[in-house]
Amino acid sequence: MDDFIGLIWAGVVSGCLYAMGAIGIVLIYKSSNVVNFAHGNLAGLAAFLVFGFTAGLFANLAWGAAVVLTLAVMVAVMAVSYFLIAPLVFKSDLTSTIATLGVGLIAQGATQLLFGSNVVSLDLPLPAWRGQIGPIRITAYDLAVLGATAVAIGLLYLLIERTRIGIAFRAVSANPYASRVCGLNLRRVHLFSWITAGVLGLIASLLIVPTTFLSSTSVSSFMLQAFAAAVVGGFNSLPGAVLGGILIGAIMNLLSFYVSAEFNNTYLLLTILLVLNVFPKGVLAIRGGARV
Amino acid sequence: MSAQATLDRDPLVVEDLSLSFGGIQVLQHIALHLKAGEITGLIGPNGAGKTSFFNCLTGLYSPQHGSIRLGSQRLEGVPPTGRAALGFSRSFQHVALCPELTMAENVMIGLDRQSSAGWLDAFLPLPGGRAERSRNRERALAALDRLGVLHVADDYPAQLPPGVLRLAEIARAIAGDPRVLLLDEPAAGLNSIETGDLSSALKRLRAPGLVLVVVEHDMDLIMDVCDTIHVLNVGRLLASGSPGQVRSNPDVVRVYLGDEDA
């Protein structure tokens, strides 16, 4: 039983990471109906940039400064990515989604070019603290993840519910055509969601990397979990992305321990198929009707 | 042969049909007797429940209460694909043709459930499959001809005006010799010339073994074409009768037709 609780705890922590990745994907999907398959590659590039700025490749900055600088770079990168596919966004969802694959490939290539096939470690500047509550072992890292996730989600919530751009985002995701008729600038809303997604992706990847090594493919390989989380929670739902992330994190951990650790992706496949058969559009999906 | 003929004249009988969606009563206690061999019209203001009624007939909606029978065959629980097998056929409010198929090919889909060409025939030019395909094409062309649009057989929907598309959609619905044909606002979006063509085409469709029901707002078309008219209002049956009777029914005039112009 202790194992079980410990596994759930670890699952919730990693689930928060998947949730962060998933929110980035859902943000972009809600505003522009594009699935950003480049999310993982772009987040990975961001992590490498932080590494580059702290470890002497480009500069020898303090961690905080490196993150801020990377944030600035990522804002630019996300803006450029959006503008690359902008002509397609209004024409076809399928084609713009495929175009993001192109962006992802370029990001992957850029990462490989800049950093080679190095495998490096990038740790967070956290104190080496450990605690224990009952059967659950807690580290500073766990708290950092939970804290960062809570803060990010809280800020995002405020952004979407309380600011003008947030309201515009909600309008566009509910009905883009009507929003346009009311004079909202769709491009601005799209840009907002892309940049925000990029920031969230950076935070997520910085939180993931300490658990494994950083290589040109490590972040993107975690992206399947983020996509699974988004899909399971309902692709149109931000709270769904969070719920999906935690669910996926917990289920994966349990299956990995009790069944076998070899089949992570297979579990994901089975989980996706199972959940979507019971909840056709995800657990927290917004149900729609159809006119015949 | 006469037993077969009696079967073919089966009416579509609706008894005490009620349908609701989450508290909204869409249809209430509808009882209708739709005869074969004549054209029945279904009219009423928007929101009266006409399309919902059609959807119940074809199996897209399941009514909470009541029954639908084709002759002695009860239709509860039979899905749309099953009712297609029983001879139900319909057109839709919004043109539902495939833009990637020619008009003749679109009509041939009406014959799909009666066709038996298998997967082998699909990939290889075997004689059985080829023979069936040319038979189906003949029947499709005949259906298009019956509706007066044979000349567009090898054109694509994108190239044609809505009036022609609507006639072709009806051709698709009759290609398979259905027992029940439901037309949902066939004149929507058509100009007066096209509506005239539609009227003549519909009158030619009358057949002893066919229950033909038309939902329409265009009163000229309905009065011209129909033998019997039923009037729906707010989910209830308001009146039934011949065109003359319905036109002069004061309730119908008040609710729907308005003051008559001569």
Added chain:
Amino acid sequence: MSSVIMSSNRLAADAKPAAVAAAPRRLMAGAGVAGVVVLALLPLVAGGYWTYTLGLCFANAIAIISVSFLVRYGGEVSIGHGVFVAAGAYTVALMEKYLGVSLLASLPLAAVSGAFLGLLFAYPSRYLSGIYLAVATMALALALPEVLLHFSSVSGGYEGLYVKLDALPGIAKETQRYYLPLAGLVAVALLLRHFRRSRQAMALLLIRASPHAAESFGVRRSWARLSCMALSGAIAAIAGALLSFSSSTVSPNSFTLWTSIFLLVGSVVSLYSMSILGSLLGGLFLTLMPLLLAGAGDWVPILYGTALLAVVLGVNALPAKLRARLHGGNP
């Protein structure tokens, strides 16, 4: 009656007569035949390197056709088709390993295994569509290496298996590995061309455009999805079988998620074509790019990505008819 003739005469002036629309199609068919003849004669002049590369290219073209098939007839995008290709490839390798038979015997079985795997995946995912289905295919693609590595005693693990048997006795190895994939490509293209005229194809196209209309004529959505995936899987497996024959090896490296994504890229580059020329274009793109860039490995993803963007954005600037093709429209 006369009013019908009047209104239609007005249209006839504007609408393209069917004969004119058929002319470009005949032109394409003629070009296709000429192209096949050229390819058939190519080994007489080209060296072994080219026949080997083109053999792979033909097999890749078939794999691309399988993805295009799912887009055109099923309206769905898959980034997991590498799994079905792998099914065909491993079937051939395993039948050689355990039964000692060559490609001629194992090719039909490979197609069946692809169809079976397609059905196996399609059944639990039959109500999924769009992004939900795409993510499921992504999971499928990532799950495959795990399964292959777990059963490594059978599948050869990381190293994979060899495919050494010649299919046709007496003919040189290089020649076979060129002409059999070419014959496969021509056969698949011709079969699909005939398929387009069939009632099943028409039903699939209608249910894509208007599900309710199709259902009211007896065409079921689950039937449509299962058929599309089974056929698409079978075509991909044929490609896999020929790939394993041409390259003489199979290993999990050849069937990663990137493989599946590149298949989709090839499909987009070929504008979802199911003809010989179109799919060859995609196949050439897929096969030649890594070879041309052999020295500059790190540039491959950037160039693929740029090429993909260039194609997608470039076609976007084209007239509406061709653009409709890019967005999965008119075959």
